[in-house]
Amino acid sequence: MRVPADATLADIGEFGLVDALSGIYAQSERVLVGPGDDAAVVSFPDGRVMVSTDVLVESRHFRRDWAEALDIGHRVAAANLSDVNAMGGRAVALTVGLGAPPSLPVAWALDLARGIAEESGLVGASVVGGDLTAADQVVVSVAVLGEGSGPPVLRSGARPGDVVAIAGRQGWAAGGLAVLTRGFRSPRALVEAYRRPQPPYDAGPEAAAAGATAMIDVSDGLLADVGHLARASGVAVDLAGDRFEVAEPLHAVGAALGADPLGFVLTGGDDHSLVATFVAGSSPPAGWRVVGEVREGEGVTVDGVPPHGPGGHTHF
Amino acid sequence: MRVPADATLADIGEFGLVDALSGIYAQSERVLVGPGDDAAVVSFPDGRVMVSTDVLVESRHFRRDWAEALDIGHRVAAANLSDVNAMGGRAVALTVGLGAPPSLPVAWALDLARGIAEESGLVGASVVGGDLTAADQVVVSVAVLGEGSGPPVLRSGARPGDVVAIAGRQGWAAGGLAVLTRGFRSPRALVEAYRRPQPPYDAGPEAAAAGATAMIDVSDGLLADVGHLARASGVAVDLAGDRFEVAEPLHAVGAALGADPLGFVLTGGDDHSLVATFVAGSSPPAGWRVVGEVREGEGVTVDGVPPHGPGGHTHF
16 A cells, blocks of 8 residues: 555554555564464464563653654664563564554654564564554554573572673663753764664573573663562672773763763663673673672672662653 | 552552552463563463454543443453454463553552453463553553464455354443443443453354354454455355344433444444354354355445445544
């Protein structure tokens, strides 16, 4: 179906959009029944299915004036794919629910879908179904199904003595957000990192294969998420401030804003890096950087000291 | 955790709600990893997973002044469980995403969860994960995972000569909605049917086992959904107006509103009844009522005549 360049959802309706989406969402051979029926059917020969969901709301999680729909699609998909990554798995299929004002341009909805499809394609996952409904603000709700090649890596398996390691960029998106919040558009690398994260999709399965004892996706903020892992495992974690990689542009933004650049790294939550623990003495796979250790006790410290200030993002 | 009776989501926060929910969402033995990690893990020994999603938005799909949160939870779950039912399957697990204003009473959110848990419990399915985020209006997004005991029943398998049959109540919820829209609260049976549908959860798997050639969940309106089935199958469907059961309270509402009670049956879409086709000469399982037949051609007719007026619900 050809969609006029300035058409809105109200112009083409639910079924018009579904038609247009069918050309965007490619189906892998794992999809036995694709979009268009009451439910899709996906093959999981292993018999175990990982499932997670994330809801992203306009003006809370994204702003249409700060990012293109294509980038927002990448972000929405990344947030979900990363949850499977953090279990040591790979995503296989997603569903996408879209609530939107009828005045939303069709072109925006299609670019959103392209972004979701592109990001999902990085791990070979297919969008197999969805729902479209009218809503006052744009709400994108994704559920993801994935699989592991071994047992899932939980948050609760860290033991005193384990080393703590991180994979993926950390703090970049928070730096980009700080810049955008103040009305700037550079450093470009950070703004781009906020608009389109690059989660380390290979790092989760590789950590699982290397025997990671616990793992979590950094999405609420590094300190907050390490805290979740510590609490679930019943342990304390001490991080070494000088072990973290503080990217060059973060130093520039820190200097410009009078902020400690390590702060972006410790509290940022939109890069979808992974934190995992490995038994003492083992060396984590390539791509993982040791940044701390697991101890008896509870809570998270940096260089032995409890961090002050907000440790992450809370939704209310 | 004890939650004060008048607490709002802003008072207890995301993690407070998650804590409170853990006492509501029971986990079946199919759940290998339950809520609380980056993803849940669910067992599907058959290796094939049905997946579907539905997003329900306040003031579009429900009104907090027309129904209790408990009932809305039942409706939200029913809408999703019914999609699996329409494939001939049974739901195993759900995820629930909630977007809500921070002023939303915690008690409302917990009652919503209880409704979802109760309805899911009817088929033995567990809520295994979710997400909570701030939003301007209440948005409930559910994804459901299910399984069949045989091949899924698609919309596309109807062939000329097949009989068309329906299972479950049809038109009741539409009658209830018509009453509520006009500010009335009776007939009570219809209002209750709108508030809490009773989808025929056994009818889907039984139809699949009996060799149904096609099946669909009635959610957009009977004529609209039969139209979807006809289009997917490349056939026409003729319905016999006098074969439908028009419930006694629908006659009363029709008389009061000057409307044809059969109209509620033909255009209603909130009962989550099922329509299926079976090969000619076969008799559908108990609980199914033959209401028409499949013919060569396209479109839906009632007693050989195309219906006039709106045939169902569109979202824009």
